[in-house]
Amino acid sequence: MLEKLNITIVGLGLVGGSFAKALKALNPQNIWAIDIDKESLQKGEEMGIIDRGYEEPEEPLKSSDLVIICLYPELVKRFVYENIENFKPGAIITDVTGIKNGLVEEINKILPQSIDFVFGHPMAGREKKGLEYSSSEVFQGANYIITPNSRNQKSSIDLIEDIARNIGFKRVIKIDPQKHDEVIAFTSQLPHIIAVALVNSDDLNVDTGSVVGDSYRELTRIAQINEKLWSELFIGNKENLLQKIEVFQEKLDLLKKAILEEEKEVLEEEFKKSSIRRKNL
Amino acid sequence: MLEKLNITIVGLGLVGGSFAKALKALNPQNIWAIDIDKESLQKGEEMGIIDRGYEEPEEPLKSSDLVIICLYPELVKRFVYENIENFKPGAIITDVTGIKNGLVEEINKILPQSIDFVFGHPMAGREKKGLEYSSSEVFQGANYIITPNSRNQKSSIDLIEDIARNIGFKRVIKIDPQKHDEVIAFTSQLPHIIAVALVNSDDLNVDTGSVVGDSYRELTRIAQINEKLWSELFIGNKENLLQKIEVFQEKLDLLKKAILEEEKEVLEEEFKKSSIRRKNL
Known part of the structure; x- marks a missing residue:
């Protein structure tokens, strides 16, 4: 492919780095990397996950059919x-950015006709950063x-979808940027x-690590951020995020009120609802 | 031991059931179970994790040195x-209850001199219930x-601590019930x-399972409750819980306000703090 x-x-x-590793296994003609950090490029070459690294973008871009930003x-x-x-005429570009709305419009405005930018978002990350964790x-x-x-041309979208599936993604969903x-x-x-709010609200004054169960560990892994x-990302998507925070706050207030007033039936209803939803996830 | x-x-x-399995491996003289559900008792006997099951408590309790409720x-x-x-004079009793405060006082009031109840809380559970998931x-x-x-006598506390370590618990911490x-x-x-609040605030109208990453899955596992x-448990501990909910709400409001007003420095400070705390957990 x-x-x-x-x-x-x-x-x-x-x-x-994770893309480079996964794509290398699919044997592309060449796989290059551009980075301002020379060390990462050298390391990538040593690891054998890129054929060559470049600090200056022009040379690799002029020959690249696919650019993953x-x-x-x-x-x-x-x-x-x-x-x-610098992009090669006919090139397909894709990205991995976590928010899309303004980005798609702004970039589309300046793209030459022959360049197709398929915006994408692999829902995979880690709480660490840097090539060594890739x-x-x-x-x-x-x-x-x-x-x-x-x-977008259908063939470009299909290519990104094929790549996603071939490097291990299970589900590929297409929705509009909004x-x-x-x-x-x-x-x-x-x-x-x-x-973050949970970890930062710890006012126990004990060694929290010795009194937690799996649930606290799981809920807070991503507080290392x-x-x-x-x-x-948060400020760039603030209208959506604020709306979601508010809906969450309403649900939290509902539970809080039910606890305060000892409304067992309300609690049980909410717990049954969440159990079914989570089971069906 | x-x-x-x-x-x-x-x-x-x-x-x-999990206790029975773990304790059986330590070869006690006898391990019995009391349950109102005959099927569970039969199943426990078939699985070989108890020597015998009883629907009526009197007989096993009269000969038991340790009772785990x-x-x-x-x-x-x-x-x-x-x-x-029914308890044997000199017996040690322990429990696994998730809240302690009222319980300890009420039970201590009625215990005969010779019975020692060491209250405990193994921080281990699953989102499922029933013997089959033990x-x-x-x-x-x-x-x-x-x-x-x-x-409590020191020897009784030591026994529970020894058992905890021998069945796999890593840390045993002693704190007062309050x-x-x-x-x-x-x-x-x-x-x-x-x-629960997070899962129940889902208003996306899409197949949520196809647009989530690890973080959402991890944060919501325990919404199956x-x-x-x-x-x-919540109503029985409502004063503490309401106080903790409120501290969390304050931290959440602080982040919400920083997003609304685009205060990047405030966000970065909170994220650095949570990252350090979580790393040290």
Whole structure:
């Protein structure tokens, strides 16, 4: 499938490195990486997950059929703007950014006719950052969201979907960028906010680690959070996120009131509802 | 250690069954179970995790050196009241109840001098209930809280601690019943409330399962919840729990306000704090 393609990964960190590892196993013609960090590039070459690393984008981009941009949201825009002349005519670009709405419009405005940007969001990550934590296993069984737009050719969307499935993603869903951002506010951003608020509300004055069960550990894993990336993602999607926080707050208040007033039936109803929903997830 | 002891498990469900399995491996003289459900007792005998099951408590209790009561909180009290004449003089009793404060006082009031009740709380469970989900593996590496009180003999506390370590618990911590209930409100009850509120605030109108990552799955596992048991636990510990919910709500409001007003520095500070705390857990 990829035998005739030159692929460039932009940003060889946790996600970019994981893509490189997973794609290398599919034997593309060449797999290159662009990064401002020389060490990561050298390490990627040593690990054998890229054929060559570049600090300057021009050379690899001019020959790349597929470009996978694994940068923070703000940097994706800047990278495309600065390299608009460097992409190979007919190239397909994709990204891994966690919010889509403004990004899709802004980038589509400046793309040349012959370049097709298929926006995507692999729902796989880790609480760590950097190439050393990258692993093709993070993709296994995970979900991949593609947000097609009217500029996209079906063949380009199909390619990204095929790649996603071939590197281990289980489900590929296509939704529009607006819906994506709403969905992500609930399924990813709100859980991170909750985990942080939970950990930061610890006022026990004991060694918390010795009095927790699995539930606290699980709920708080993602409270170890890349503060720059997520601040940007939250503020970039603030309308959706604030709406989701508010719905959550209403549900929490409902439970709180039922506990205060000892309304056992209300609690049991809510618990039955959540049990069924979670079971069907 | 247990070779000369007759042990009775009261309530052969998920936790009682897990205790039976784990204790059987330590070769006690006898291990019996009491349950109102005949089928569970038969199944326990067939599985070889108990030597014999009893629907009526008198016979096994009269010969038991150690009684492990694995019942819901309200039923623990009732069981002790109803069997106060049946316990063997010198017997040690323990429980697995998730809240302690009222329970310890009420039970201590009626105990004969020669009976020592060491209250305990293994921090291990599953979102399922029933003997068929029991497993000694749920205890491996988990925390065990003992809440000693002034009636307890050191030798009795030591026995429960030894057993806890021998069946796989990693850390055994001793705190008083009041502190236990505060700690549990935060580390166990609040996470359950949060998970339920999160799942029940899903208003996406999509197949949520196809758009979630690991974080949502992890945060919501415990939203599959035994509604009767947990309603009782929450209401029985409502002062502590309401206080913990409120501290959490304050932290959540702080993050919400920072997102609304795009205060990146505030967000980054909170994320750094949660990252350090979670790393040190």
